[in-house]
Amino acid sequence: MTAHSPIRVHQRSTGSASAGFILRDARVRLKDLRQQGSAKAIVLDPSDVVFLNTSGGLTGGDTLDYSLTLGDEVRLTATTQTAERVYRSTSGHAQIAVRMELGAGAHLDWLPQETILFDQAKARRRSEIVLGPGATCLMAETVVLGRAAMGETVATLDFHDSRMIRNAARPVHLEVLRLDASRLGNSPAGLDGARAVATVVSVAPDAADALGAVRACLDCDTVRAAASAMEGRLVVRMMARDGWPLRRQMARVLSLLRRAPLPRVWQI
DSSP states (O other): OOOOOOOOOOOOOEEEEEEEEEEETTEEEEEEEEEEETEEEEEEETTEEEEEETTSSBOTTOEEEEEEEEOTTOEEEEEESSOEEEOBOSSSOEEEEEEEEEOTTOEEEEEOOOEEEOTTBEEEEEEEEEEOTTOEEEEEEEEEESOGGGTOOOOOOEEEEEEEEEETTEEEEEEEEEEEGGGOSSOTTTTTTOSEEEEEEEESTTGGGGHHHHHHHOOOTTEEEEEEEETTEEEEEEEESSHHHHHHHHHHHHHHHHTSOOOGGGOO
C-alpha cells in the first residue's frame, strides 16, 4: 500500500458589507445595512461609518467588498477601522472591490487607512465613486510597503489598484497604480526608494480654491509632495521612505480640506 500525502485545502476569507443612508427630517438616517462573512460596517453616528475586515488581512483567493449608497443631500464620512494588510500569496490574487454611489447634492469623504503590502503579496483592487448631479467627494488612498519599524522589506509583489470617480457616465478622475518588482527599488522610473505613496482627490466646484493652502502645508522635509488643480478637481500626491511621516502629512492635508478633524479611528 502506498501512503499518500493529504491534500491541503486552504481556508479563504470572503466578506461583503454595504450600507445605505437617506436624509429624512433634516437628519441623516440609516436606510439599510447588510453584512456577510468577514466584512462589517459599523455606524458610529448617522454621518460616520467604519468598515472592518475581521479576518485580519488578505491573501490569495480572498475577496472583500465594501459599498455605500448615499441619498440626495446626505453628507457622510466613511473610513476603515485599521490598515488593511495584504500578505504573501502562494496561489492567486486577493480581490478587493469598493463602490460608492452618491445621490444629488450628496457629499462623501472616503478616507480609508493605509493598505500595507507584504513581500510576495498579490492583490487586485477596484474603487469607484459615482456622483449624482451636484454631488461632491474627497477620496484618499495610501499604500505602504511592509512595516519599516519591524525591519520588513518587500522584494517582489503584484498589486494592481484602479480608482475612478465619475459623474454618471463621464469619468472625472481615473488613476491606476501598478506595483511589481520592476517598480521597486531606487529607480526614478519606479518608486525611487519610497516605501509609502498616497493620493488625495477632491472633487467639487470650488476644489481648486484650496490649491494655495494645500501647497503651503506640504512642508514635511521627509515627504515628497505636489498638488495640482483644474476646474472642479484638486489632486495631491505624496511619497516617503517611511509610512509614519506620510501619515502625518496626510492628516494635515485631509484636515485642511475637510475643515474638520480626522475620524477618531485614525488616532493621529
